[in-house]
Amino acid sequence: MSSGAQSGDRDGERLLAVFGRPLLAALDGDAPREAARALCLLADADESLSRSLATRLLDHLSAADDRRPFVRTLATLATDHRESVRTALADCDAPRRVRTAIDEADGWSFAERADGGSVTDAVRQVVETHDTRDPGPGVAQRASTDDGPAADADRAAERAHRGDPAAVDRRDRLARAEQSRAFRAIKLFGEFDDLAVVEPEQAIRYGSVLRTRATLDGEERGVALRLFDLPDEADARTEFAAGVAESLARWAGVADHDGLVTVHDWGDHPRPWVATPYLDGSLADRGRPSTERALREVAHLAGALANCHRNGLVHGGIDPETVVYPVSSLEGVPAPRLDNVGLMDTVRAHFEPSAYLDPRYAAPEYFSREYGGIDAATDVYALGTVCYRLLTGRPPFSGEYDAVRRGVLQERPPAPTSVDPRLPAAVDEIVTKATAKDKLRRYETAAAVRRDCWRLVQSL
Known part of the structure; x- marks a missing residue:
């Protein structure tokens, strides 16, 4: 195992959960080599992760604009983790042409895998150098580095201080979100011990969502705070808010089932809202x-x-x-x-x-x-x-x-x-x-x- 894999062994599992989505996005985008290197380093860091990585690569293969980076990454992964890749192929019933392509692909030769760099360094190179965000509704919108959302916010503030227009705009949008009447009311009357906006407001079905960092019962967690649009007719808003509140109460009452999205908290003032976990996209x-x-x-x-x-x-x-x-x-x-x-x-x-x-x-x-x-x-x-x-x-x-x-x-x-x-x-x-x-x-x-x-x- 390379020295980079040895140094990454401590954080490999955590990084897989956090960075799987942005790395796969980069693999299908403009950073395939860097993303492939980081994914293979994760597998080197912990052998047990190799099968999960292979499964995710196969899941994304059918929807990718360009399948070659996924096939070549699987081929490279199979060099040191062949059994894991074979098991993933068997589990997903991959078409014969996919199996053949993986067997025949040259893969990427990562000489730099022995350069002493860690998994963290490889992932950070992709995340900080390339835009791997997925702007889809209701999902985790931005890949943070291994030191968390707070450090991301600090880096954004630093860029804003230097006059980066995008960072200035982001800072202003975050400030507007935290100063909005809806957010201040939820922070004051909701069940959370603490609540802070991590990402600016994004449009989704039914309204908009704020990605927040919340503390509930002493535990910090990522929370998607969804705010519902109100009808244009002023006289219909009270009826609508009451109806949504009743629906949210019933949803919360059955949400302990593992096939339903969890409801952390909900309310109807100053407009209906519901707090749920971050989601990783939809079907x-x-x-x-x-x-x-x-x-x-x-x-x-x-x-x-x-x-x-x-x-x-x-x-x-x-x-x-x-x-x-x-x-x-x-x-x-x-x-x-x-x-x-x-x-x-x-x-x-x-x-x-x-x-x-x-x-x-x-x-x-x-x-x-x-x-x-x-x-x-x-x-x-x-x-x-x-x-x-x-x-x-x-x-x-x-x-x-x-x-x-x-x-x-x-x-x-x-x-x-x-x-x-x-x-x-x-x-x-x-x-x-x-x-x-x-x-x-x-x-x-x-x-x-x-x-x-x-x-x-x-x-x-």
């Missing part, structure tokens, strides 16, 4: 997983949905953007969670529903009252469309709004096996039953979807 940002993983994720989501329904709560707005992923852990890609639980019923009474729910995943009852109201069966349909997306990598319907509406009401989407003949025939039965236009022909419960998915997983 809308991700590529297609292996068949087994897709079915496992659907089963996990179905279990969370069944928990909601047992407690009398209908989600009402499931689509790929509400299927989100916690920040990656050392165990690999974490199981997905349902976000924005139960909010759609209030939101659609005051806003255009298509702005908050992708029509391609909406049930027929959203387009025509002939199919009934929005209820638990609507969630089952949406779960079926998410299953379709996970299995095929595409939505069940596509095109302009009118074409999508016509398809949802009158047509059947192509069977998953017609999109990919390698899929087991049983997935057609699961998807067809879940997405039946007639509610009475759908699965009676989300628990039944979970049961059939697990049975199929066990047969693969």
Whole structure:
């Protein structure tokens, strides 16, 4: 093992959790060699990390603009960690062409891996030299270095002092966020012992989000503070705020399930808000997983949905953007969670529903009252469309709004096996039953979807 790997052994596990996302982004961006070097150093630092790294590389491979850096990094990783790469390939059922490409790729020869540099140095080189941020909604927006968000803020302040226009703008936006009426009220009346803005406000579905550093019960944690937009009509705002507050209370009441996004705190003054953990993006940002993983994720989501329904709560707005992923852990890609639980019923009474729910995943009852109201069966349909997306990598319907509406009401989407003949025939039965236009022909419960998915997983 190189001296760089030896010095990085102490911080390898922590850095993998923190820097996996920005390094993978840099690998698909303008810093592939540096990112690949840092990833391989992480694997050298701790052999147990090599399989998780290989799995993440394979997960990103299908969605990458240029697959070559991912293939070459896997080939380089396989030089010293061949068994880990082989296991990851077997677990994800990688296509033969991917296996062949990895076997035949030259990889990168990192002579500098023996230069005495540490994992921290390699990661910092990528993070500080290249812009690896992902501006997606509701996710950790900025990669911090190993000494944490506070040090990042200090460095930004130092650049601002030197007159860096971008840093000056960031400093001003942070100041405006902390001085805003909403943030000051939440800091004063919320459950947090301390609360500080780490990233400026970003637009997301339903409103905006502030990435904050919070102390709760003596423990410091990253918290996404989401602020809801209010209706334009002044006389509707009180009703809307009360409806969202009721929905947030019900969401918080069931959020102890590991398939639902955790609610740290929530309130309705001066406008509705909810505090949740940082998220690592949504299904809308991700590529297609292996068949087994897709079915496992659907089963996990179905279990969370069944928990909601047992407690009398209908989600009402499931689509790929509400299927989100916690920040990656050392165990690999974490199981997905349902976000924005139960909010759609209030939101659609005051806003255009298509702005908050992708029509391609909406049930027929959203387009025509002939199919009934929005209820638990609507969630089952949406779960079926998410299953379709996970299995095929595409939505069940596509095109302009009118074409999508016509398809949802009158047509059947192509069977998953017609999109990919390698899929087991049983997935057609699961998807067809879940997405039946007639509610009475759908699965009676989300628990039944979970049961059939697990049975199929066990047969693969």
